[in-house]
Amino acid sequence: MAFAAFGGGAPAKDNSTKRKGGPIVLALILPGLIYLGLFFMTPLVSLLVTALESPDPSGAIGAYFYDLNFGNFATVLTDYMPQILRSFGYAFAATVFALAISYPLAYFIGVKLRTSPLIQRLMLTLVIAPFFISFLLRTIAWKQLLSDDSGFVSLLHSLHILAPSQFFLGSDAAVIFGLTYNFIPFMTLPLFTNLERLDTRLLEAASDLYASPNKVFRKVTLPLSMPGIISGTLLTFIPIAGDYVNASRDFLGSSKTSMIGTMVEADFLQNWNYPSASALSVLLMGLILVMVTVYVRRSGTEDLL
């Protein structure tokens, strides 16, 4: 119906709008619209509908009927509060670590290596190189490297960082490590894109105006790289908050490290509690949306764009 109105309205308008809404433009937009309709809108609506279902009166496991049961949200909020807090806690910590590691790296590649483009490209390839191997395989590899009889854990034992009865795998630290490791490229690339364009003449001007190197960074470099920091943190924080691989006991986590994603997976695939899993998913989406909105508003980067 929308398409009919669009097509019908076009001939009445003047030349310029006719060209704007021509059949070629429509043909170019259509695949994208169909894709979004099929693979974004349909699952989203289905998820919302499922989130409001109630258990079948027969009591059969996995049987539900269509309802408007908003109580599902209250239930998952109370039942899964620890996992919700843990998810955002992990996501926050991993994002901060990824930023702390990626910023100097991106600065080095994007600014210091400008004079030697060949090494610059090589370094950039190294940043992307992990993508050539599935992240599941890489995370499994880390599981081996950090296993209870690994040299790393023996080292932690001999340094008395871990008690003899403690191990690394399954701890908060192991999961945060895995999340940080897996998402570093998503932080580094937007930062690099931004810092690559950093006008170093502005840094010279700032030091000419009595700013110490420390001040130059805080007053000029950092504010100018805010767009890169914002996109980098969003590209890491959002997927990390919903991640269910690293925290799973099959990888680096344990039952004490489960995140929202872990619970959604368990409810869908093991407990067959579809309304609970759906309500939790919708809740995660809503919380992230609110956080991102506040974050982007507060950082006030629109001036720089």
Add this chain to the structure above:
Amino acid sequence: MATSNAFAGADLELIDIRKDFPGFTALDDMDLHIPAGQFFALLGPSGCGKTTTLRIVAGLETPTQGQVMLGGKDITAAKPHERPINTVFQSYALFPHMTVLDNVAFGLRQRKVADAQKLAVDALNLVELGHLADRRPQQLSGGQQQRVALARALVNRPSLLLLDEPLGALDLKLRRQMQIELKAIQLEVGLTFLHVTHDQEEAMDMADIVAVMNKGRIEQMGAPEVLYDRPKTVFVSKFLGQSNLFVGDIVEKNASSVSIEVGGNKITVDKKRAEKHTGKIAIGVRPEKADFHEKKPKLGADHIVIGPGEIIDIRFTGVSNQYLIDIPNVGEITVFAQNIGKSPEVALGAQVYVSWKVEHSYGLADLPSGIEEA
């Protein structure tokens, strides 16, 4: 840290500065002294090392050898932010994430000067941009940005202000206006200015002292009038204005003058206006100092007369006509004649004689490239 707010300019001294970059030497044995309160211009073609000199003074480059002294203190090892020196950059380098006012107040705030805000407003008013204080630099025109950059540097009252071709990006009319304003501000605040430019008119017009640089060295330094009247090298005579040069062996010498012979003509220069008094030398004269005549003029020994030659080109430039005269065995000579009705009216192809006063000749220390010393 040099945070003292210097209200008077300081003198700058460069001692035996050398700067090597991978593959080439940008500066070689550079010595320079700029007295306090002077407007000093470094003039030269691009690639002559003038910007490198400026960056060494600002502390943005480290010299390979030599010393930078400011007000008698060795600042060679001082970091840029420790030097009481500010720069107006060629690219202006205004901070895009700050308002115009915050840009101007930046240096004051770094030094924790009280009343930074008020001083910045005053500085903006000085360059007549007070009404644009809340704008972003990218919303201003090129000329306005240039004035913000100037205010941002001047507000700190540095001992030395460096200007890196700040007028290069402006159109002719605006540049002219900014030159006048800049000179007025310099006289008003009494700071030492070091101005780097490739524009010879700008340098001569604004500076008290001009140093002409070529290939990493200072070729000649002095007041603009002296430099123009009495260039000492071929490069200076050609870079600063135009020159007619004549090369020949010295054929006559007396107590006060030397003469060379060029294509059967005798060209004389006062001894005290010549760098060299032996062998083969180059003698020059400015185009506007020469006259031409349709008949061989009867002039005394204090004049040089050469010719006849053919007028092969006439260019009308408004205030003057530029004539190109080809004299056999001598070469092409340029003569400027003001359009005040005193020059003979001649057509292309006319045969004329060229004359000038001996006192306007200058003898150079070197020969034009491609001419071997006999």
